[in-house]
Amino acid sequence: MIRFVFFDYDGVLTTDRTGSLTTCRHLAAAAGLPLERVRAAFAPHNHALTLGRMTHEEAWPRICAELGAALPLQLLQDAFDSTPANAPMFALARRLRAAGCGAGIITDNKSDRIRRLRAVQDLDALFDPIVVSADLGCSKESEAIFRHALENAGADAGECVFIDNDAGNAARATALGLHGIHFDDALNDVPALAAALARDFGLPA
Template sequence: MIRTIFFDYDGVLTTDKSGSLTTLRYLSKTSGIALSTLNAAFGPYTADLLMGRVSHTQVWGGACEAMGESLDIGLLVEAFESTPLNTVMLSLARRLRENYSVGIITDNSRDRMDHLRKCQGLDSLFSPIVVSAEVGSSKRSQDIFLCATSCAGVAPDECVFIDNSEDNVVMARDLGMHAVFHDDDKNDIDALMEALEELGVRVGGYSF
């Protein structure tokens, strides 16, 4: 019996493939600095940000030095808030919550998710919200999934996990979770609902 549906955040609940893309694209647009320059400056810090070893505040100076530009760190909050939500996916999550608990499992920095949880009201819909930077484990290992199932009080085979990375779907399945790949380029919610129904999830009649 399925009891909990877990969603990835970026690329599933949002229409951007990653948080880095959202953040750096905004910084490029507002500053005029080339996206490639920003990627080169912030890229070396990505793994540490996602694992919670550093914050954006701690790496900001080093990134600015690397690109030879001085950026106002206040732009970071604006960049976080530029995250484009996938409104039809959120509607599906609300629908599913009528019969299941719904949560989030995401590889993300702590400061970004802390801010988005507040400004987007994520905690009013999703519980638990499990963030790689908080648990020190990414979706490259099973630990973050075990943390999520433990927080939800369910066994892996009582969960469905939706992600836009096929590698992450395989990792979840290896643990015993039911997992569905969502092609974020197509964002085909009807196909996703069909896949959920095949797993025994009651989606119900709903038009998007």
């Protein structure tokens, strides 16, 4: 029996494929800079940010230097706030919770970004646990992040579904005994996902 459904964040609970896209797109528009230039300025720091080895505040002077612009740090918080929630996926999570199934998040993400979004999108009201790579110092390439999530959920791997828009991450979860599902963020067919959860696991559609 499935007791818990874990969701990836960006590309599943949001309508942007990655958080980096969301952040860089907003900053580019706000600063009047080309998107690819902003992405190039962030790229050298992304790995360290995702693993918690650096904060955005620490990286910001270097990013601004690369851009040749002294941008206010507030723009970064505004970029976090611009993250587009995937309303149908949130609705699915609410239906699961109402039916007695747990819902959690496992995400390769930056601590400060998710901390802000927990407040802006009230994530804690719906998802528990929320497991963030930067808080643990490891990504979904490591089984440790999945084991941490299972321990916090109090569930065995076979009792859990994990939904991710990266097929490799879904496969890694499956290899650990979870029921990994690859979600195509380009299609964003949440009704089809809900139907599959109902058909394959008896979960509410």
